[in-house]
Amino acid sequence: MDHKSLVRWLCLAVLLGGFVGCAQPSAGLKPYVTGQLAAESGNIAQAIRELTLAIKRNPQMVVAYEARGDLYKKQGRYHLAAADYKHATILNPFSFHSFFELGQVYQQLRRYIAAIAAYQHALQINPKDARTALNLAVAYTQAGHPFRGILYANRAVQNGSNSFATWANIGTIYSQAAKHHPAYRRQAIHFFKQSLEIKPHQPQVYLNLAQIYMDEHRFDQASRVFRTGAKLAGSSLISERLGYCYYRLGKLPQALAAYRQSLKYQSDYVPAINGMGVVYMTVALQQHRHWRTARTQAISYWNRSLKIDPQQPLIEHLVKKFSPVANP
Helix, strand or coil, X not given: CCHHHHHHHHHHHHHXXXXXXXXXXXXXXXHHHHHHHHHHCCCHHHHHHHHHHHHHHCCCCHHHHHHHHHHHHXXXXXXXXXXXXXXXXXXXXXXXXXXXXXXXXXXXXXXXHHHHHHXXXXXXXXXXXXXXXXXXXXXXXXXXXXXXXHHHHHHHHHCCCCCHHHHHHHHHHHHHHHCCCHHHHHHHHHHHXXXXXXXXXXXXXXXXXXXXXXXXXXXXXXXHHHHHHHHHCCCHHHHHHHHXXXXXXXXXHHHXXXXXXXXXXXXXXXXXXXXXXXXXXXXXXHCHHHHHHHHHHHHHHXXXXXXXXXXXXXXXXXXXXXXXXCCC
């Protein structure tokens, strides 16, 4: 830690002690600084112990609650982090950091309504903060209110947010809104493409973009996007979705190849196994000379799928329907 950072911590602690009306502003100062030094050196456990001691000696030291909350958050102990940030906001209702971080940990805990309230407080303190507006937009969408999310997404852009995360998140918000009003799919496509212009190697964005095309039954465009995503970072999911697009386009050999690729990534991936069965049964129904062989292959894949996940009524029905016993 440099001298300037140490001085900043000392000043913050002393000033904050005076702000909240503590009779002894310096109480807890030594363990607070020791805790920050420990955190800087990577000794998180010691840092938490020292910050806890600082809080015990001075229960009104806001920066100690914030610092300990930051460490709990880094460890993924979100309930503890939320408790510290919440306490800090009570002691200092003008702390942007406390409200912003509280919103983030509430999102991690899937307490979206609470996250919304925290971000709204943060925006009241700093109305021009683009990151808070964007997080609030995402929280509204996660809470099932994508149209409110769009309002704050636009505010984030107005406040100068222009990053990959901005456009990718806004694309997701519009894609959720499109589930209620399909007209929003166009905006979702636009924002996903805009995010990929900034940061092309993002497989999840390709998945989201392709899903929009699939929702519009534009399987040719979706297959192109999936192929690009597969080149960047192949996975069982991407290959399986590509197989489904090929199947919907009537390209059965390509569908089988994509499903096989999916199973190379994950041999027990049920959607791909079921897809293999569907393609083989389609071949059996369309090409009578391959009826027995293709039907046997289809039933074999479906039985394999049911061994992995027995709770599939549709697949179980297909096996019974096309089984040689049921249909000699």
